[in-house]
Amino acid sequence: xxxxxxxxxxxxxxxxxxxxxxxxxxxxxxxxxxxxxxxxxxxxxxxxxxxxxxxxxxxxxxxxxxxxxxxxxxxxxxxxxxxxxxxxxxxxxxxxxxxxxxxxxxxxxxxxxxxxxxxxxxxxxxxxxxxxxxxxxxxxxxxxxxxxxxxxxxxxxxxxxxxx
Numbered sequence: 001x002x003x004x005x006x007x008x009x010x011x012x013x014x015x016x017x018x019x020x021x022x023x024x025x026x027x028x029x030x031x032x033x034x035x036x037x038x039x040x041x042x043x044x045x046x047x048x049x050x051x052x053x054x055x056x057x058x059x060x061x062x063x064x065x066x067x068x069x070x071x072x073x074x075x076x077x078x079x080x081x082x083x084x085x086x087x088x089x090x091x092x093x094x095x096x097x098x099x100x101x102x103x104x105x106x107x108x109x110x111x112x113x114x115x116x117x118x119x120x121x122x123x124x125x126x127x128x129x130x131x132x133x134x135x136x137x138x139x140x141x142x143x144x145x146x147x148x149x150x151x152x153x154x155x156x157x158x159x160x161x162x163x164x
Contacts, residue, residue: 004069004107006059006114009051013060013068017048020071024097046081047073047095055092057122059114061107070098072111074119074127085130085157087149092119094129096137108137112144120162127162130155 009017021039038044051073058073074092077083083093094115098107119127129146131138133156146158 003064004061004105004110005064006061006110009056009058009060009071009073011052013071014048014051016060016068017051017071017073020097020099021048021095023099024095043084046077046083047075047093057115057118059111059118061098061102061111063102068099069102070096070107070111072096072115074115083130084152084155085128086152087126087128087157087159090124091126091128091159092124094127096129108140112140116144116160116162125162126159128157128159130157132156 018039021044022036025038039048055076056073058071060068061070063069073095075083075095076089076092077086078089079086085093087093094112096108096111096115098111116127127146128149129141130152131141132154138156138158141158141160144160146160148156149159150157
């Protein structure tokens with residue numbers, strides 16, 4: 001079994017964050033893939049553009065050879081720049097993706113656990129995310145305590161309250 005390590009996102013990881021943003025876009029069986037340029041649309045680019053601003057944090061999963069296998073990002077938005085999983089300005093929105101060849105190996109679990117642990121260390125009260133209701137990842141999010149709070153377009157907004 002391959003061992004995976006997590007490390008904080010660094011500036012040289014930004015091109016990989018763009019790749020993971022594209023990888024995070026859910027496509028149903030039989031549907032055509034999204035055009036790669038979609039990640040540069042205003043609704044999507046806000047998740048990576050200018051990464052490293054105050055409040056941004058996240059992790060990169062790497063294999064034993066140092067190859068990037070996945071990422072988790074947490075970023076704060078406001079009403080004027082709300083993401084699909086926006087709840088309020090005090091709740092960061094989480095984005096996560098794992099490279100296709102590495103899915104189903106526990107990397108997503110490691111990434112979410114690290115993100116939520118870091119959110120607790122930063123005294124963040126809740127974390128939100130957006131997920132397609134047909135995406136299998138919704139089960140993983142529920143395991144971590146994310147609950148459905150509403151819909152934004154065709155996506156479910158879920159929230160994990162960090163402090164009871």
